[in-house]
Amino acid sequence: MTKTWIFFKLRMLQLRYDKTALFFSYIFPVILLTGIGYPMELMNKAEIKLHYIDQVQSEASAKVIQYLHDNALVNLIVDPEPEAYQQRLKANELKQLLLIKPADNTNTSTGTKTELALELVTNDEAQNVIENQALNNVVNAYFTSQSQHVAQKTISAGSVTSYITILLPGLIGMTLLIIGLNGFGGVLIEEGHEGLFRNIKTIDASPLPFLSGLLFSRLVVCFSIALSLFMIGIFMFNLSWQFDLFLWLLIVLLGSCAFLGIGLIIAVLSPSVNGFNGIVNFVQLPFVVFSGVFFSISAFPDWLQWVTQLIPLTHMNIALHAVMFDGVNMTNVAEIGKELAVLSFWCLASLYIGWKRFKW
Template identity: 45%
Template sequence: MTKTWVFFKLRMLQLKYDKTAVLFSYIFPALMLLGLGYMKSGEGTITVYYHEADTPQAIVEQLSVNKVIKLTPLYNTSKDVKELIRTRAIKHFLSVSKTENDSPSFTVLHSARVENDVESSAVDGVLRAILNGDASTGLNSHKIHGGGSRLGYLQVILPGLIGMTLLIVGLNGFGHVLIEEKHRGLFKNIKTITVSPAPFLTGLFLSRMLISYTVVALLFTIAIFIFDVSPKVNYGLLALIVTLGAISFLGLGLMLATISPTVQAFTGMVNFVQVPFIVLGGVFFSITAFPDWLHSFAQVIPLTRMNIAMQKIMFPGPGMGLQEIRSEVIVLSVWCVGTLAVSYRRFSW
C-alpha cells in the first residue's frame, strides 16, 4: 500500500507539470461544452424527423424550401416513434398518410414538454403556411407526454463530452504513458528496485480515476450553473456509471498497450479505435437516426452505453432507477472484465 501511495503521488506530481494533460482533460472539454452549448441553444433550424419509405420525395422537396425546419430521415424504424419522443431521443416527427379521397394528410407529433412549445408552434406554423395552397391537405398536430424535464442538444453533448474525455484519458493518459515509458526503459529501471508491477500500475490507475471523477464534476457543475441543468440526480448511479466507464477505457488503453509492439503501433491502434468510438458513441449527435444495423453495432461500444446511461441519469424521467440502466451496466461491466483480463495475461514487466 505504501508503494502504491508513492507511485500515486508521483503521478499526480507529474500531472502538475504536464500542461498538455491539463489542457485536454479539463480546459478543452469545458470550452467545448460552453461553446457548443451556447451555439446549439440559439440555433435557428428545428429538426423534424420522418420515415423516408413512407414519405413521397415530392412532399419532402416541397417542405424543404423553408429555413426554419430541417427534415431528417429517421432510419431507426424498429422503435416506436412515440416512445422515441417520450424518451427524449427526438422532439418532432412528421408522418404522411392518404385520406379517403386519396389526398395527403399530415400528422405532426411533438414533445409535450413546456420548453418545446415554441418550437412546436413554429413547426406547425411553417407546415400550414407551406400547405396553405392546397385546401384538400390536412394537418394534424399532437403532443406526446412523458420523459424528463429538459431536452436539447445539451442532453447529447454533456454526457458525450464527459465520455469522450474519459476515453481520451484511458487511451492516451494511461495506455500511451505506459507504452512510452516501457520503450524508454523505465520498466527495467523500476525492476532494479524490486518493485512488482501491481503498485506501479495501481498508482497510475488511481491517478487517472481521480482525473475522471474531477472531469465529471467540472462539466456537470458548468451545466448546472451555466445551462440550468437540474442538480437533482441519482449521484450513486452517476458514480457507478462513471466508475464502470472509466475502468472500461483504462482497461482498453492498458490492453492496447500490452499488445502493441511499438509506440507507433499503439498510436495507430488508438486512432483506429478512438475515431469510430466517438462517431458511433453519440458524442456530438444522437444515434437515433442511425440505420438499424449501425445502431445495433453502436450498442456494443462502451462509450455509447456510457453516454446513454448518463443521459438517463442527468436528465431523468419518471421512475429512474438502476433497472432503467441495467443493460448499460452489464455491457460496461463486460468491457471492464474483458479488457482487464486480456491485459493481465499480456502484460510483461
Template identity: 25%
Template sequence: MAVKYNQWKALLAMAKASLKAILRSPSAVIFSLGFPLVFILVFGFIGDNGVSVKIGVDKATDTTSYVFQALRKEKTLKLIMDKSAAEMQDDLKKGHLTAIINITKDGAAPACDVKVSTSTASADKIQLFNSILRGVIYQADDKFYPRKSVARIEPMIVLPGRRYKTIDFILPGLLSFSLLSAAVFSTAFLFFNLRQTLVLKRFFATPIRRIYIVLGEALARLVFQVAGAVIILAIGYFAFGFTLVHGWSTFFEMLLLTAFGVVVFMGFGFVVSGIATSESTIPPIANVITLPQFLLAGTFVPVDAFPSWLQPVCRIMPLTYLNDAFRKIAFEGLHLWNIGLELGVITLWGIIVYAVAVRVFRWE
C-alpha cells in the same frame, strides 16, 4: 530482521507521482478538462434557443402594426431591418434569410396585408416561419374579431414534469467522451513511453509487483478524471441548470459511474500501447477506437436520429451505454441498480477488452 516491503505504500507513491505528472502536462489537462468545458460553455450559452429564423423586413413595412409588433416578440425570429432591399434579396437567394416580409395597412387598424417573399434555399425553415405567422394572425383575429368556432378546446390537464434542456443531453455525452479519450490516449502514451524509456524495466529491479505498477498508474488517472467530472458537473449545474434529479445522491452516483467508465476505457489504452510499434502510431490507432464512438454513440445527436441500418452499429459501442446511463441517472432519476442493461454491456466490454489487453500488452 528484514522489513517486509509494503506494496500498497509503493502503489500510493506511484499514484501520487503520476498524478503530479498529469497535472503538469498541459495536453492532459486540455484534452481531459479543457475541451469538454469549452463545448459545455458553448452549448450552455446557446441553451434551448439554438433554432433562429432570420426574417428580412421591407423598408415599406408598417412597424406600428399589431402583426409586426407580435412578430417582434417571437424569440425564434430574428428580424433584420438594417439592410437594403438589394442586400436582403441577395441574402434570400443564398439562404441567409428565410423570408422577407412587407406589412402594409389595409383600411382601419388593425387590418393589414402581409406579403412574404422566400426562396428554395430556405425550404427547411419556411414552414416554421409560416406556422409562427399564422399563429400570430389567429391570435389577432381572436382578439379583434371574436367569432364562433366549430369546436371548443377544454382546458388541458397539466401534469407535473421536468423540461429536458439542451444541457441535459449534451453534458453527459461530453463527460462520457472525455473519459473515453483521456483513458485511451493517456494510458496508451504512458505505458508505451515507460516501456521505451526502460522505466518499466527499472521497476522490475524493485520489489514492487507488476500489478501494483498498473494499479498505481490507474489510480492516478482515476482521481484525475473523477476530479474533472466534479468540475464539469458543478459548472453544468450551477451555471446552466443541468438536472441532477435527486441532488447529492445523483451527483455521487454520477461520480461512481465516472470511475467505472474510466476503469473500463483504460483497457482500450492498454491494448493500443501493446500493439503500437512507435509513438506516432498511437494516435491513429486510438482514433479508430474513439472517433466512431464520438460521432455515433449519441454524444451530440440521439442514436434514434441515425438511419435505421446504422443504429445497430451505434448500439454495439460501449460509449452509447455510458451516455444512456449518465442521462438516465441525471435526468430520469434512476439509480445504479436500475440501469442493469447499460452496466452489463459496459462490463462485458470491459471483460473483452482486458482479455485482449492481457494477450497483447508488453512489459519490455
C-alpha cells in the same frame, strides 16, 4: 499498499507538471462544451425572426407591433434596409418580412373600416415553409374575433430535451475515453520504450502497485473532469443537479475503468509507440463517431445502431443520459441494467486481460 500510495503520489506530481495533459483533460472538454453547446442551445429556441416595416406609424400599427412582440414564437426586428427587402428575400438573406401598410377598406365580416393592412412577404424556399405557415397563423390571429378565447394550458414534460442532453454525457464519456487510451495506455507504452520498467525492477517493485498507482491517479482525473463538466452544465445551461449521484458516480467509475483497461490492452499489444498511436486512432475515431457523443444514435439506420451496441462508450452515454435527464435512480435501475452489465463486462475483461499480458 505503501508502494501503491507512493506510485500514486508520484503520478499526481507528474501530472501537475504535464501542461499538455492538463489542457486536453480539463480545458479542451470545456471549450467543446461551451463552443458547441451554447450556440446549439440558441438555435434550439422556438422563435422565428420576423423583420417588419411600419409604413403607417399610428396607434393601430403600434398595437400590431406590440401584439407580435408579446408572442413567444416571434422575434420581432425592425428591418434595417426597407428599400432592399425584395432582393434580400430572393437571396434568402431575409426569410420573412411583415409590411404594415395603410388601408382604406371595410372589413366584410364586421362592417368596420380598417386603418391598416398587414402583408407577410416570404420567399418560396422549401426550408422556410413551416416558419411561413406559423407566422401566417400568428398574423391572421390578430384580426380574428376576440369574443371567444380558447383556454390554453401548458404542462411541463418533466424532462430536458435540448441538445445539451446529448452533448454533455457524450463529452464526459469522450474525455474519459481519451484519458483511458492516451493518459493510461499512452504513458505505459512511452515509459516502457524509454526503459523505465527496467529501472523500476531494480527496486524490487512488482507491476501491481505500479499499475495501481497509475490507475488510481487517472481515476481521480476522470472523476474531477466529469464533475467539472456537469457543474458547468448546471451554471451555464441551467441543468438540474437533482439526480441519483451515487448511480452517476458508479457509471463514471465503470466507464473509466473500461477505457483504462482498453488503453492497457492496446499498450501491451503494441510493438512500438508509433504502432500504439496508430491503433488508438483506429479505435478512438469510431468510438466517438458512432457512440452518440455529438448526436443521438437514433439517427442511424437499424443495422448501424446494432453495431454501436458493441461500443462501451455508447452504453456509458445512454446510462449517463438516463440518470441525468430521465430520472433513472436506484429504484428503477433495471432500466439501464443492460448498459451497466456491458460496462461491467468491459471493465473486468479489459483490466484482467491487460494485467495478464503486462510484462516489465
